[in-house]
Amino acid sequence: MANRSVLARDQLTGKIVHISDVEEGYERAICDVCDSRLDAANYFRSTRKVAFYFRHRSGGEGCSSMTMLHEYAQQIVRDRGVIQLPDFEASVYPRNPKNNVEPLEFNRTGYLANLLNPSLEKNYPTMRKLIADVHGTEPEVGDLYVEIKVHNEVNEEKQAALRKAGLDVIQVDLRSLVDLPGLTKEQIQEAVVFSATREWISQRRFENDLLSLRQQMRELELQLTSERCSTRIVQEEKGLKKKDWRRKHSSELGLLEAYHDLENRRLAVNQFWKWCQDPQKPENTVYRKLTGRYGGVPPIVNIPVRGELAFKAHRTYWQTLIFEGVILKIYDDQMRKIAQQKHKNKRFYYGDEIAWLSDLPSIYPADIYKFLLRSGVPLTTLASAFEELSEEEPLAERYGSRPDSLRFVTVKEYAILPKPVPAIRRYLKALCQIGIVSASNDIFFIPFQSRPEVDQSVANYDELAREGLSEYGW
Numbered sequence: 001m002a003n004r005s006v007l008a009r010d011q012l013t014g015k016i017v018h019i020s021d022v023e024e025g026y027e028r029a030i031c032d033v034c035d036s037r038l039d040a041a042n043y044f045r046s047t048r049k050v051a052f053y054f055r056h057r058s059g060g061e062g063c064s065s066m067t068m069l070h071e072y073a074q075q076i077v078r079d080r081g082v083i084q085l086p087d088f089e090a091s092v093y094p095r096n097p098k099n100n101v102e103p104l105e106f107n108r109t110g111y112l113a114n115l116l117n118p119s120l121e122k123n124y125p126t127m128r129k130l131i132a133d134v135h136g137t138e139p140e141v142g143d144l145y146v147e148i149k150v151h152n153e154v155n156e157e158k159q160a161a162l163r164k165a166g167l168d169v170i171q172v173d174l175r176s177l178v179d180l181p182g183l184t185k186e187q188i189q190e191a192v193v194f195s196a197t198r199e200w201i202s203q204r205r206f207e208n209d210l211l212s213l214r215q216q217m218r219e220l221e222l223q224l225t226s227e228r229c230s231t232r233i234v235q236e237e238k239g240l241k242k243k244d245w246r247r248k249h250s251s252e253l254g255l256l257e258a259y260h261d262l263e264n265r266r267l268a269v270n271q272f273w274k275w276c277q278d279p280q281k282p283e284n285t286v287y288r289k290l291t292g293r294y295g296g297v298p299p300i301v302n303i304p305v306r307g308e309l310a311f312k313a314h315r316t317y318w319q320t321l322i323f324e325g326v327i328l329k330i331y332d333d334q335m336r337k338i339a340q341q342k343h344k345n346k347r348f349y350y351g352d353e354i355a356w357l358s359d360l361p362s363i364y365p366a367d368i369y370k371f372l373l374r375s376g377v378p379l380t381t382l383a384s385a386f387e388e389l390s391e392e393e394p395l396a397e398r399y400g401s402r403p404d405s406l407r408f409v410t411v412k413e414y415a416i417l418p419k420p421v422p423a424i425r426r427y428l429k430a431l432c433q434i435g436i437v438s439a440s441n442d443i444f445f446i447p448f449q450s451r452p453e454v455d456q457s458v459a460n461y462d463e464l465a466r467e468g469l470s471e472y473g474w
């Protein structure tokens, strides 16, 4: 196909003209590439079906129809005196990538800028001589430069120089127009002024905003760094205190470590069992009474529970004390009271169960602990050492609720530490399973029932004993 260009250089004015700018049969058009004279194929405006164009009078095969687009676009910007500015986007990233901070985003939407006194081919105020395609002044903002990209773009070196000089420069990319035949003047104008791709290749106008964002990021990072430092200092101090505390209490921790050994636990519980048979020991009285009355130790006062080695006596001893000294005592007292009531006040007596329920004593594990201590049940060296460390605060079951003075004991250490109140609670819970007591949260009650008996059978004894036996690896 013959070279059909919509643009030509007007010999008369030296300007680039669009085919629609010239008269029918205009003869002063030449090709800017090969200097060939161009014929204006623009006759019969009203009836012509195909686009108008300039046609080489001779040759023109190698002439790009859009060589003149660059200069034509410059003319458009100058003559219209407006240009759509590109959107501007930038992200400010943390300087230290270790700082887990989201980048700060900066966005400015482009707008249609007015250009006062626009001129072409003006020198940039740069060290090296560089020339701007279009220069103008944007009211209240300042100098604005426009580069038109058709075949040549602003290279990195030029861009660096423009940035160094602190100039506002945009580049409009018209490459998409190059291969479109038959473009109308309006299409080219629209593309140049508004719609063609454009970008900021250098800017000064957003620098203050960016600077304050960078400052903001720096402050964020400083804050993070100082937080990290202070956290580290606190941790180091805590670490030192912990070390110190553990060194100071190495004997208590040593006891705990010894207790961790299953063999030691077995030795202890066997020793306590032997003491039951030793007439010199107080538990022997209890033991003899049981064996004398029932022919052996009944299972209900011999339920192994976790933490039972908090007591320096066989479980039979302290469990019998609880069973007889607390449970049966409460039961008997209660029955006596009811009998008195019944006797005194026959008219208002509504039956045993109602009388029982109307005055139900609560049983607390912590109170039972006090009762055992009053009854002379000793603690093992390990348990009493830790009780002393905890300054009278009871040893709670959960690590999170442990006394503050034991804060440097590890989770594992605290878990294995035998604790008196939790051991008592486990025994009461076992009695719950048997039906002797019932529980509501941490409060235990004796339900209305016939008198519990020390020698009553325990159907699920093996199950109840399992956790306690595992303390010895049995």
Ligand SMILES: [Zn+2]
Binding pocket: 031, 032, 033, 034, 035, 036, 056, 059, 060, 063
């Ligand atoms: Zn040509």
